[in-house]
Amino acid sequence: MKISIFGLGYVGVVTAACLARDGYDVIxxxxxxxxxxLVNNGxxxxxxxxxxxLLKQGVKAGSIQATTDxxxxxxxxxxxxxxxxxxPVEWGEPNLSYVFxxxxxxxxxxxxKAMRHVVVLRSTVPPGTLQKCQHLFEEVAGTxxxxxxxxxxxxxxxxAIKDYDCPPYTIIGTKSGFAExxxxxxxxxxEAPVLVTKPEVAEMVKFVANTWHAAKVSFANEIGRVAKxxxxxxxxxxxxxxxxxxxxxxxxxxxxxFAYGGSCLPKDLGALLYFARKMDVPTPLINTIPITNxxxxxxxVQAVLRSKAxxxxxxxxxxxxxxxDLRESPTVILVKRLLGEGCxxxxxxxxxxxxxxxxxxxxxxEQNLPHFExxxxxxxxxxxxxxxxxxxxxxTNEFRQILDKASLNTQILDLAGVLNLEDxxxxxPKEIVA
Numbered sequence: 001m002k003i004s005i006f007g008l009g010y011v012g013v014v015t016a017a018c019l020a021r022d023g024y025d026v027i028x029x030x031x032x033x034x035x036x037x038l039v040n041n042g043x044x045x046x047x048x049x050x051x052x053x054l055l056k057q058g059v060k061a062g063s064i065q066a067t068t069d070x071x072x073x074x075x076x077x078x079x080x081x082x083x084x085x086x087x088p089v090e091w092g093e094p095n096l097s098y099v100f101x102x103x104x105x106x107x108x109x110x111x112x113k114a115m116r117h118v119v120v121l122r123s124t125v126p127p128g129t130l131q132k133c134q135h136l137f138e139e140v141a142g143t144x145x146x147x148x149x150x151x152x153x154x155x156x157x158x159x160a161i162k163d164y165d166c167p168p169y170t171i172i173g174t175k176s177g178f179a180e181x182x183x184x185x186x187x188x189x190x191e192a193p194v195l196v197t198k199p200e201v202a203e204m205v206k207f208v209a210n211t212w213h214a215a216k217v218s219f220a221n222e223i224g225r226v227a228k229x230x231x232x233x234x235x236x237x238x239x240x241x242x243x244x245x246x247x248x249x250x251x252x253x254x255x256x257x258f259a260y261g262g263s264c265l266p267k268d269l270g271a272l273l274y275f276a277r278k279m280d281v282p283t284p285l286i287n288t289i290p291i292t293n294x295x296x297x298x299x300x301v302q303a304v305l306r307s308k309a310x311x312x313x314x315x316x317x318x319x320x321x322x323x324x325d326l327r328e329s330p331t332v333i334l335v336k337r338l339l340g341e342g343c344x345x346x347x348x349x350x351x352x353x354x355x356x357x358x359x360x361x362x363x364x365x366e367q368n369l370p371h372f373e374x375x376x377x378x379x380x381x382x383x384x385x386x387x388x389x390x391x392x393x394x395x396t397n398e399f400r401q402i403l404d405k406a407s408l409n410t411q412i413l414d415l416a417g418v419l420n421l422e423d424x425x426x427x428x429p430k431e432i433v434a
Contacts, residue, residue: 001185002026002078004026004029005027005028006080006084008030009084009085012030012083017054018164018165026063027065029068040066045358045359046355049159049322071109074113078115078118080120081120081151082106085263086099092267092270107137110137111145118147118148120151124264124271126275130148147176148179149179150174158321170183171205172184174196174199175198210265210268214260217265220257221256222292260293261331293330300391300415301334303413304391305341307388307389307413311388312389313345313384314331314383315394316392316416317372321394322351324354325361326357326361327361333368347375350398380398389410389412391413392418394416395418399418
């Protein structure tokens with residue numbers, strides 16, 4: 001099988017690299033010529049551990065190429081994966097114009113090719129979207145030519161390759177036996193159960209999964225705040241809770257820390273809330289998730305201001321470690337608000353500093369922190385030099401070492417649970433300890 005992948009963002013480019021590694025010929029398609037050029041040169045358009053090595057190997061072997069020509073990609077392949085963005089618009093409704101636009105291009109090309117083709121939608125979309133795509137294909141390309149499926153991905157940024165290789169399960173939402181068989185062949189080497197469902201069920205699963213992840217982050221943070229009021233370490237409390245693997249399901253995200261962010265959780269939670277409102281379905285618990293998430297940022301701002309510090313070292317800018325993704329990063333909002341309060345901020349984030357920011361990622365940071373590059377520094381030493389307070393937003397060994405070596409006169413705001421402050425040499429004013 002020759003596979004074309006539409007959209008070379010996180011999901012698309014990681015999938016392309018992994019499929020090429022597994023022996024498939026892959027054609028990446030993107031409207032952004034910069035991404036296409038990077039991929040064709042064996043370079044990654046994003047920061048993701050291990051990805052650039054896979055791309056280099058694939059390009060060298062001739063199994064990966066990229067183009068802006070959608071029709072050429074369809075003519076050269078017999079299965080297409082769609083991984084374009086579905087960004088939020090007003091009130092959280094997902095913008096599906098990129099999905100339908102790509103489907104239109106694919107339909108025209110398949111009609112001209114007049115050969116059977118499998119189209120797999122992997123973008124996060126509301127239930128019923130694949131059915132609309134199927135109708136579009138039938139109107140433009142004709143019946144019986146296009147076999148569709150919805151195949152959600154569960155890739156986390158910074159661990160995407162590992163997640164691709166070891167998924168919790170593979171979900172195939174389809175009414176086509178041919179599409180199901182094709183996807184089973186593609187994922188045959190993955191040791192994970194394959195669940196075949198109705199397309200609408202598979203589409204909803206993705207929303208529910210990301211909403212649950214967002215809920216877990218917020219729940220753990222609320223527990224951390226309540227535990228702190230009792231004088232209890234929230235980390236200790238949640239360490240006990242997550243040992244129950246039978247009822248609590250998974251320890252992932254179940255730690256008090258900073259607010260959630262990124263390109264998935266805020267967007268998909270907002271979309272689910274939009275559709276709940278549209279259908280007059282009350283969701284009081286889910287409605288509170290973005291409220292408590294914003295509150296986590298508010299509390300961080302208040303903690304810094306209460307410390308009376310005005311020279312701030314920020315450890316971490318992306319929404320999580322080992323990624324350059326700044327979209328909806330709570331740290332970006334935190335920095336923006338501290339600058340508005342007159343603070344002087346230096347930021348150390350190795351992945352962001354080394355990144356080639358392009359596309360929506362670059363647009364987001366330019367809109368929220370237009371001069372962010374002037375705030376970035378190349379080393380942690382430069383960040384903490386002369387800082388009155390060090391704010392840690394990522395829980396990494398590197399940041400743990402930085403905090404351990406910080407001057408006793410430097411205040412620390414640990415938003416990520418990096419240190420056990422009771423055992424630390426730093427004895428800080430109670431109100432600024434997260």
